[in-house]
Amino acid sequence: MQEAFTNNLNPTPVTDQLVARCKKGDVRAFRELYDAYSTAMYNICLRMTGNVTDAEDILQEAFIQVYNNIGRLAQAGSVTAWIKRIVVNQCLSHLRRKKVYFEEVEQVEVEEEDAVDEEGFTWTVSAVRDAIQALPSGYKTVLNLYLFEEYSHKEIAGMLDISESTVKTQYMRAKERVRQMVKRQN
């Protein structure tokens, strides 16, 4: 089995052999693994925290965990999902330390917005990115995990220790807020 995950800047394929070398504690092999994944994983950290320094610190901690625990990785083919989960967990721990609570929807007061007139509505990357970063941390986390990291509502519910219905509701409300903010910028 061969893993072929690449990122945009360092298209280095990650092979079973590379993972095997990492398992033996080979730091040079680990550098190759880092090069293959660091940009993609850094982007996760950056989206989740919105802060370069925090994102780099989290990335560093996550890769130390990867190095220390790669021996427990049963299948080299699942290395992408495994590293990504470590990074996401590290981000969530960071958010919890920053007192971000992922509450059940009944406990969250949501300001209902008026429906947005969609005539002449234009999405842009920068507008969407800014709108997402402006979301409350709880909404931003749910939206990022679902839209960018492609976890299911059920998986997100498990990660945040809230119900799946809460995740769905928070996601819908987050999306609505993004749309309203982008609309205002138009």
Add this chain to the structure above:
Amino acid sequence: MSDNNLEDFIRQHRAGFEEEGPRPRVWKELERQLKASQPSGKVAYLLKRHWLKAAAVLVLVVNSVMLYQFLQFKKQQQDLARISPELQEAQVYYSAQITQRLEDIRKYPPEVLGLDSAARKELELRNETFQLLEKELQQNPGNERIRSAMIRYYQMKLDLLDKILEELRAKQPPSKTLNNHEREI
């Protein structure tokens, strides 16, 4: 515009949302921490991953050595018992007596004892003469002359140690050494 438009837009422009990677300092710091946490290369890696196996092997080796030594000792005793049961009884008796005398002698300081290391070594129970006789007896189990020589060796050794102890007691009375065994003897 439907709700799905945000999702569609992000899917279509996914690469546009990606920033450049982390600064080089992240790897430098990471590498520093990794090297600091590595005890010492391959051996350490193997020990880290296989410490339980290594410990088990060590225990097995130690146990094997101890078992081997025990069996060797037992074999010697069994050999002697098989070769000559009477001699084994004599050996048990004389060994205990000689060991006791040697312990008493060792309680005297070297300046009182007045023997060099070679002489002290010769006084030990299993000296070269003893080992030679033991070997001969194993090779010639039925040889009465060797058995007699072994018994004679024990007796002479015991006599010699008694004489040494007498002289030592004359030089330094038992009360000064506070030795109960000497008083009994």
